[in-house]
Amino acid sequence: xxxxxxxxxxxxxxxxxxxxxxxxxxxxxxxxxxxxxxxxxxxxxxxxxxxxxxxxxxxxxxxxxxxxxxxxxxxxxxxxxxxxxxxxxxxxxxxxxxxxxxxxxxxxxxxxxxxxxxxxxxxxxxxxxxxxxxxxxxxxxxxxxxxxxxxxxxxxxxxxxxxxxxxxxxxxxxxxxxxxxxxxxxxxxxxxxxxxxxxxxxxxxxxxxxxxxxxxxxxxxxxxxxxxxxxxxxxxxxxxxxxxxxxxxxxxxxxxxxxxxxxxxxxxxxxxxxxxxxxxxxxxxxxxxxxxxxxxxxxxxxxxxxxxxxxxxxxxxxxxxxxxxxxxxxxxxxxxxxxxxxxxxxxxxxxxxxxxxxxxxxxxxxxxxxxxxxxxxxxxxxxxxxxxxxxxxxxxxxxxxxxxxxxxxxxxxxxxxxxxxxxxxxxxxxxxxxxxxxxxxxxxxxxxxxxxxxxxxxxxxxxxxxx
Numbered sequence: 001x002x003x004x005x006x007x008x009x010x011x012x013x014x015x016x017x018x019x020x021x022x023x024x025x026x027x028x029x030x031x032x033x034x035x036x037x038x039x040x041x042x043x044x045x046x047x048x049x050x051x052x053x054x055x056x057x058x059x060x061x062x063x064x065x066x067x068x069x070x071x072x073x074x075x076x077x078x079x080x081x082x083x084x085x086x087x088x089x090x091x092x093x094x095x096x097x098x099x100x101x102x103x104x105x106x107x108x109x110x111x112x113x114x115x116x117x118x119x120x121x122x123x124x125x126x127x128x129x130x131x132x133x134x135x136x137x138x139x140x141x142x143x144x145x146x147x148x149x150x151x152x153x154x155x156x157x158x159x160x161x162x163x164x165x166x167x168x169x170x171x172x173x174x175x176x177x178x179x180x181x182x183x184x185x186x187x188x189x190x191x192x193x194x195x196x197x198x199x200x201x202x203x204x205x206x207x208x209x210x211x212x213x214x215x216x217x218x219x220x221x222x223x224x225x226x227x228x229x230x231x232x233x234x235x236x237x238x239x240x241x242x243x244x245x246x247x248x249x250x251x252x253x254x255x256x257x258x259x260x261x262x263x264x265x266x267x268x269x270x271x272x273x274x275x276x277x278x279x280x281x282x283x284x285x286x287x288x289x290x291x292x293x294x295x296x297x298x299x300x301x302x303x304x305x306x307x308x309x310x311x312x313x314x315x316x317x318x319x320x321x322x323x324x325x326x327x328x329x330x331x332x333x334x335x336x337x338x339x340x341x342x343x344x345x346x347x348x349x350x351x352x353x354x355x356x357x358x359x360x361x362x363x364x365x366x367x368x369x370x371x372x373x374x375x376x377x378x379x380x381x382x383x384x385x386x387x388x389x390x391x392x393x394x395x396x397x398x399x400x401x402x403x404x405x406x407x408x409x410x411x412x413x414x415x416x417x418x419x420x421x422x423x424x425x426x427x428x429x430x431x432x433x434x435x436x437x438x439x440x441x442x443x444x445x446x447x448x449x450x451x452x453x454x455x456x457x458x459x460x461x462x463x464x465x466x467x
Contacts, residue, residue: 005260007219007257008024009217021056023142024058026066028068032408033413036221037220037221038220039285040256043258054077058144059127059145061145064144070099078113079101079103080105080131081102081105087332091104107121123148125431128144137264140263141156142216150207153207164261167201169236171196178410179415179417179418180416190231194233198239212266215252223289229282235275240252256273310394315400320372322439326370327370333435342425343362346387346429347361347387386420387419388416407433
């Protein structure tokens with residue numbers, strides 16, 4: 001078996017008989033609300049990129065599920081995805097694009113394609129999935145962003161003999177980057193977060209009972225937000241240095257983008273990472289920002305964003321209806337059995353040009369209800385809330401008109417305050433927001449508005465430029 005590292009979470013597996021499988025293809029920039037750029041960029045292009053026998057999409061985040069990139073593939077190409085509940089965030093989009101061979105797998109379900117034996121694993125707290133691929137000679141595990149439980153990782157390590165694992169080592173969390181806190185504290189919290197993430201990745205490799213690891217899913221940057229560079233996650237070389245310093249019995253392999261890893265000849269291969277230090281990474285990143293195409297793209301995006309105007313009644317109506325929908329399909333929305341009890345209350349502060357709008361979202365897991373209401377006085381609610389999200393009104397207008405999703409807004413549009421530490425309840429809340437875009441995409445009453453968003457003059461300015 002051979003593995004080719006395309007970039008970020010995109011890897012190609014070539015089986016012992018030549019079957020080609022590409023995971024999480026992503027070529028198109030920018031993504032995540034036009035804030036994120038692939039870095040380093042994938043050097044594979046043309047027929048070398050397109051000629052695949054089967055694709056796998058781990059989940060619906062745009063650095064893993066990129067319809068613009070998928071549009072270059074033959075519509076008869078088989079695509080493996082996780083089987084979702086009522087609001088499937090991937091399959092309807094693939095069907096609209098004309099893909100006809102969509103294979104949906106449940107947790108621990110196996111699909112055989114030529115010499116490749118493919119087993120999928122799900123995290124029911126999120127939309128994520130991981131995958132294990134075997135041929136007659138080798139086995140590879142690809143974690144993507146999927147945070148399976150320790151017990152599930154141990155199950156995989158006990159029941160499968162894994163030759164190499166693609167491990168999620170990046171601290172892609174929005175904390176502390178987009179949190180409202182003093183900058184010195186933010187630097188301290190970034191160091192703590194990165195240490196926790198590296199330890200988690202090493203522990204995960206141990207549970208999987210694997211000795212060789214490739215760090216994955218960390219090749220992206222906030223190209224419009226240079227102030228976030230100092231709060232970025234670790235580099236592959238950081239993970240390698242961490243593992244070596246701790247004396248863990250793990251070999252961290254750091255291939256550059258485009259490199260081929262031959263599992264039959266791995267001991268004779270040597271790999272130098274794209275960046276050997278943080279300073280080298282920063283220098284190269286600033287060169288990217290100065291490129292004419294990147295600079296021009298940034299200006300087009302800013303111009304496009306200014307064309308959106310917030311209409312409170314539209315957003316309120318859409319989100320209220322969405323909460324009613326969730327209440328009807330509560331168990332299908334929240335499939336994690338650990339969320340039987342508990343409650344989370346989040347306040348939205350929408351910063352408008354004239355006056356602010358304040359809303360409250362409340363999810364009660366015991367009574368299986370969600371509620372959305374306007375606030376008259378936020379001071380009366382502050383003592384009970386878990387989080388406070390502040391956002392400029394034009395960005396919620398973009399969500400209402402399907403130009404952005406709530407997942408997009410996590411890439412630098414929210415300013416967040418949180419009481420206490422990250423919890424399962426907060427994870428469930430972000431999952432709740434993520435499903436909103438899937439919900440409004442199936443609502444017929446916004447069809448005309450959707451057409452306006454994707455065909456309107458202002459949007460064409462952006463899309464023609466980016467294509």
